[in-house]
Amino acid sequence: MKSSALPRKHRAWIALYALEGCEQDRTEILRINNVTESDLTEFEEGWLRLRCRSLAPSR
Secondary structure, three states: OOOOOOOHHHHHHHHHHHHHHOOOOHHHHHHHHOOOHHHHHHHHHHHHHHHHHHHOOOO
């Protein structure tokens, strides 16, 4: 796998967003973002917190 300028956590978050949209094959999304299923599991909780914050109405 090639290296990336983005940290693994951020690549996993990008993959999770892509998977949420279901526009590509899961294996392809993992390959493109250079992450594994384990990476997704490790960073999913943080991604969910980030996602909930971005969906919350601003005050």
